[in-house]
Amino acid sequence: MELTLWTYEGPPHVGAMRIASSMEGVHYVLHAPQGDTYADLLFTMIERRGRRPPVTYTTFQARDLGGDTAELVKGHLREAVERFNPEALLVGESCTAELIQDQPGSLASGMGFNMPVVGIELPAYSKKENWGASETFYQLVRGILSKQPSEESGVSHSPAAWKSEGRRPRVNLLGPTLLGFRCRDDILELEKLLNQHGIDVHVVAPLEARPADLMRLPNADLNVCLYPEIAEATCLWLERNYGMPFSKTVPIGVGATKDFLEELHQLLEMPAPNPGEGAEQSKLPWYSQSVDSNYLTGKRVFIFGDGTHAIAAARIADQELGFKVVGLGTYSREMARPVRAAAKELGLEALISDDYLAVEAAMAEAAPELVLGTQMERHSAKRLGIPCAVISTPMHVQDVPARYSPQMGWEGANVIFDSWVHPLMMGLEEHLIGMFRHDFEFVDGHQSHLGHLGGHQSQTEQQQSQAATNPSTQSNADSSSEESPLWTPEGEAELAKIPFFVRGKVRRNTEKYARQAGCRRIDSETVYDAKVHFRA
Amino acid sequence: MGSTTLLKESGPREVFCGLTSIVWLHRRMPDAFFLVVGSRTCAHLIQSAAGVMIFAEPRFGTAILEERDLAGLADAHEELDRVVNDLLARRPEIRTLFLVGSCPSEVIKLDLARVAERLNGQLQGGVRVLNYSGSGIETTFTQGEDGALKAMVPLMPNSNEAQLLLVGTMANAVEDRLKHLFERLGIPSVSSLPPRQSTDLPSVGPGTRVLLTQPYLTDTARELKDRGAEILQAPFPLGAEGSRLWMEAAAKAFGINGSHVATILEPLMVRAQKALSPYKEQLAGKRIFLMPESQLEIPLARFLHRECGMELVEVGVPYLNRDMMQSELELLPHNTQVMEGQHVEKQLDRVREQRPDLVVCGMGLANPLEAEEIATKWSIELIFSPIHGIDQAADLAELFARPLHRRDLLNNQLLVSV
Numbered sequence: 041m042e043l044t045l046w047t048y049e050g051p052p053h054v055g056a057m058r059i060a061s062s063m064e065g066v067h068y069v070l071h072a073p074q075g076d077t078y079a080d081l082l083f084t085m086i087e088r089r090g091r092r093p094p095v096t097y098t099t100f101q102a103r104d105l106g107g108d109t110a111e112l113v114k115g116h117l118r119e120a121v122e123r124f125n126p127e128a129l130l131v132g133e134s135c136t137a138e139l140i141q142d143q144p145g146s147l148a149s150g151m152g153f154n155m156p157v158v159g160i161e162l163p164a165y166s167k168k169e170n171w172g173a174s175e176t177f178y179q180l181v182r183g184i185l186s187k188q189p190s191e192e193s194g195v196s197h198s199p200a201a202w203k204s205e206g207r208r209p210r211v212n213l214l215g216p217t218l219l220g221f222r223c224r225d226d227i228l229e230l231e232k233l234l235n236q237h238g239i240d241v242h243v244v245a246p247l248e249a250r251p252a253d254l255m256r257l258p259n260a261d262l263n264v265c266l267y268p269e270i271a272e273a274t275c276l277w278l279e280r281n282y283g284m285p286f287s288k289t290v291p292i293g294v295g296a297t298k299d300f301l302e303e304l305h306q307l308l309e310m311p312a313p314n315p316g317e318g319a320e321q322s323k324l325p326w327y328s329q330s331v332d333s334n335y336l337t338g339k340r341v342f343i344f345g346d347g348t349h350a351i352a353a354a355r356i357a358d359q360e361l362g363f364k365v366v367g368l369g370t371y372s373r374e375m376a377r378p379v380r381a382a383a384k385e386l387g388l389e390a391l392i393s394d395d396y397l398a399v400e401a402a403m404a405e406a407a408p409e410l411v412l413g414t415q416m417e418r419h420s421a422k423r424l425g426i427p428c429a430v431i432s433t434p435m436h437v438q439d440v441p442a443r444y445s446p447q448m449g450w451e452g453a454n455v456i457f458d459s460w461v462h463p464l465m466m467g468l469e470e471h472l473i474g475m476f477r478h479d480f481e482f483v484d485g486h487q488s489h490l491g492h493l494g495g496h497q498s499q500t501e502q503q504q505s506q507a508a509t510n511p512s513t514q515s516n517a518d519s520s521s522e523e524s525p526l527w528t529p530e531g532e533a534e535l536a537k538i539p540f541f542v543r544g545k546v547r548r549n550t551e552k553y554a555r556q557a558g559c560r561r562i563d564s565e566t567v568y569d570a571k572v573h574f575r576a
Numbered sequence: 577m578g579s580t581t582l583l584k585e586s587g588p589r590e591v592f593c594g595l596t597s598i599v600w601l602h603r604r605m606p607d608a609f610f611l612v613v614g615s616r617t618c619a620h621l622i623q624s625a626a627g628v629m630i631f632a633e634p635r636f637g638t639a640i641l642e643e644r645d646l647a648g649l650a651d652a653h654e655e656l657d658r659v660v661n662d663l664l665a666r667r668p669e670i671r672t673l674f675l676v677g678s679c680p681s682e683v684i685k686l687d688l689a690r691v692a693e694r695l696n697g698q699l700q701g702g703v704r705v706l707n708y709s710g711s712g713i714e715t716t717f718t719q720g721e722d723g724a725l726k727a728m729v730p731l732m733p734n735s736n737e738a739q740l741l742l743v744g745t746m747a748n749a750v751e752d753r754l755k756h757l758f759e760r761l762g763i764p765s766v767s768s769l770p771p772r773q774s775t776d777l778p779s780v781g782p783g784t785r786v787l788l789t790q791p792y793l794t795d796t797a798r799e800l801k802d803r804g805a806e807i808l809q810a811p812f813p814l815g816a817e818g819s820r821l822w823m824e825a826a827a828k829a830f831g832i833n834g835s836h837v838a839t840i841l842e843p844l845m846v847r848a849q850k851a852l853s854p855y856k857e858q859l860a861g862k863r864i865f866l867m868p869e870s871q872l873e874i875p876l877a878r879f880l881h882r883e884c885g886m887e888l889v890e891v892g893v894p895y896l897n898r899d900m901m902q903s904e905l906e907l908l909p910h911n912t913q914v915m916e917g918q919h920v921e922k923q924l925d926r927v928r929e930q931r932p933d934l935v936v937c938g939m940g941l942a943n944p945l946e947a948e949e950i951a952t953k954w955s956i957e958l959i960f961s962p963i964h965g966i967d968q969a970a971d972l973a974e975l976f977a978r979p980l981h982r983r984d985l986l987n988n989q990l991l992v993s994v
């Protein structure tokens with residue numbers, strides 16, 4: 041049993057819903073109680089979908105449990121098939137139905153439907169949403185391809201077949217889903233990019249694919265694994281069974297896009313692409329080089345998100361923007377290994393956690409100047425008064441913008457430059473306003489575009505300082521035994537000159553230093569002494 | 577009653593479960609914590625229904641069952657003790673802990689009443705532990721509040737004092753206003769359940785008259801009746817008319833002179849009607865379809881028809897308690913289609929067939945209907961808005977007029993640009 045106040049990922053059947061809803065012609069019959077229908081709103085509200093997810097919930101009730109729930113499931117299956125006449129039927133259960141063991145998947149297979157029926161079992165008490173999406177996609181691809189008379193194509197697959205067949209090479213883009221981060225725009229961007237290189241996109245799946253498109257997957261020269269969380273299992277299976285290789289680089293950022301193109305060209309046995317393409321096609325390298333960006337140097341950035349986006353963000357921050365990555369982590373246990381490796385390269389230890397309070401604590405400890413995270417890190421960053429950009433799901437309706445804003449490819453890099461640098465600039469403005477707060481030109485109540493953030497921040501700070509000076513609220517056992525040093529007005533004034541985003545850390549360090557040095561009162565000299573002490 | 581057509585339907589439903597009510601209950605009682613014993617689905621439901629406003633230390637959470645908790649109930653009990661003790665150690669400000677049952681906890685027969693009893697023994701009154709079910713196999717959306725309040729009734733002290741007890745969560749400001757009005761009417765003592773502090777429970781006894789502020793409190797009402805209270809029959813305080821009848825029912829029960837009541841309420845009514853009239857103009861003759869969700873559907877339909885002139889196409893309710901709804905049903909126009917239960921697909925077929933001007937529905941259905949050019953109003957918004965009382969009647973009407981008004985605006989703009 042685990043106490044959860046908030047969860048980054050939903051249950052695994054929500055992952056299955058993401059696959060069903062992303063596709064056309066698929067219907068999902070989900071054995072679940074009525075409350076589970078809340079999941080529809082994730083699609084209709086966060087994604088603003090104008091269509092209901094193609095899901096029939098059996099909505100069984102307590103009084104049904106005494107009777108024949110299997111019959112109830114069959115009734116819903118029959119009705120759903122009749123009403124929606126899907127090209128493929130997914131059948132599964134949510135956490136509660138898993139306990140009553142009606143096995144809706146096998147029930148459905150025995151009902152003589154004339155479309156492919158894929159039963160999916162997702163262990164709700166150990167797995168989560170992304171795993172559920174990955175497993176469902178894999179089961180669906182497998183289920184649909186196994187309906188085909190098995191050709192022995194597996195062995196003979198050659199990614200360079202396009203040459204002898206006298207056509208352009210063609211690839212599948214696998215992994216984009218609804219409720220993924222900017223998937224739709226990523227696909228458009230990649231289609232454009234690949235087209236420029238003479239590569240056709242054969243099938244995109246699951247987003248907007250039909251079951252019949254899945255049948256055509258093996259006819260591509262290779263698979264592009266866009267989001268490993270969702271598509272890696274499927275790519276591996278296609279590799280094993282059809283000999284189709286797949287690309288492993290996720291093209292987010294200028295460097296990764298370049299690597300991705302090289303990987304693809306190599307796999308397809310095409311001549312290597314122009315290495316200078318990124319600098320020509322994306323503005324990020326020049327914007328980053330331009331003198332105006334000098335102030336970005338060494339900006340401390342804390343990164344947390346799904347594995348794919350967190351790893352990509354770390355590379356961009358470190359290599360393309362000249363930031364200093366001071367924290368890197370993911371909530372995705374499945375992606376723990378690559379995230380750990382990426383962190384290690386940056387001399388960090390990765391934070392693998394799905395406890396947002398632990399993430400917030402790590403964030404506060406790292407004292408970053410910019411946070412790149414999920415919807416939840418935006419809240420935490422706001423509480424700490426640190427600027428933030430959202431780079432990963434889970435997201436809020438405001439993270440699904442109306443404008444074209446991919447993350448992948450050259451344009452994706454442009455979007456990333458803008459969306460990361462913008463909050464930093466605003467944070468800076470906020471800081472300047474803070475500095476000039478006492479100037480007579482400064483009209484109280486005038487705020488930057490950050491709006492209410494200024495107010496929030498000072499409130500949080502007050503709370504922090506209260507917490508810091510009030511020993512009873514400190515969780516640290518040994519510090520409560522000692523008396524906390526007292527801040528003199530002069531010391532407070534010195535502290536106020538320090539940029540807000542590191543002020544909390546300086547306050548803590550100064551107090552720690554004061555305690556060590558045995559000084560009871562903190563004045564401006566103590567602040568300077570502490571600064572030197574911790575620098576050394 | 578008898579003039580309404582009461583229909584029933586079953587099939588796939590699209591209704592939240594009772595856990596949802598934690599979203600407003602935890603805000604009402606800041607010293608209480610709601611611990612759902614359930615699955616990741618339960619945790620995800622509450623956070624999705626609550627939107628994204630998550631606070632540093634929220635006052636609700638889920639003890640998520642894992643494989644090994646399912647393996648043995650004994651261990652599950654121990655685990656739950658551990659989670660509760662950790663939680664209470666970290667949150668010393670908690671005075672009341674609600675253990676909230678879910679579908680999984682009920683299917684595996686985890687007896688939360690026993691757990692609560694045991695914990696109460698251990699905690700020796702420092703924190704009170706209560707339990708109720710918010711599971712989707714037993715309860716819908718607002719019914720969760722019924723369970724929570726019912727669980728509090730046994731803790732209410734006895735008293736024979738003549739008093740009015742308002743039962744059901746309302747916005748604090750609206751509640752203050754209503755209490756003030758009852759005072760002016762001359763009702764000696766007015767208290768509410770749930771209280772604003774979980775430990776500040778009102779008393780109950782033979783002198784207590786209960787006015788329900790919400791139509792979904794069947795079990796709580798029964799429990800209060802068992803404690804000697806009298807449950808006053810009245811329409812619910814939505815709209816000017818309903819609110820007036822509701823207040824009058826209390827005044828009558830306390831033997832307050834009718835003309836005194838009129839001198840106080842009449843000016844409010846005049847003002848409310850004036851405030852209502854622009855919305856009435858927009859809403860009159862418009863056709864509304866209410867999908868079942870919050871249990872507020874019948875009182876809302878009554879208000880929208882009688883005070884705003886709307887035509888009722890269909891009034892859906894998750895379940896119908898005729899006793900509780902009697903005064904409301906009597907006020908509905910002849911032949912109103914009241915549909916209990918749901919077959920969401922068939923109901924949507926009827927929506928498409930009837931093409932009402934406005935549909936009240938859940939968040940999962942709103943945008944899909946909007947995409948079919950049918951204006952909608954979220955039922956959950958009605959739960960979160962201050963809509964009770966005579967003074968709020970115009971605000972309530974405005975909630976329904978806004979989507980229609982917005983449609984007109986956008987359509988006009990489009991015409992201009994063509």
Ligand code: SF4
Nearest residue numbers: 075593618678679712
């Ligand atoms: S319907 Fe049951 S399983 Fe689903 S969220 Fe509600 S209580 Fe949890």
Ligand code: SF4
Nearest residue numbers: 418419436628629630
């Ligand atoms: S608007 Fe801002 S504060 Fe409110 S929920 Fe969204 S991100 Fe959080």
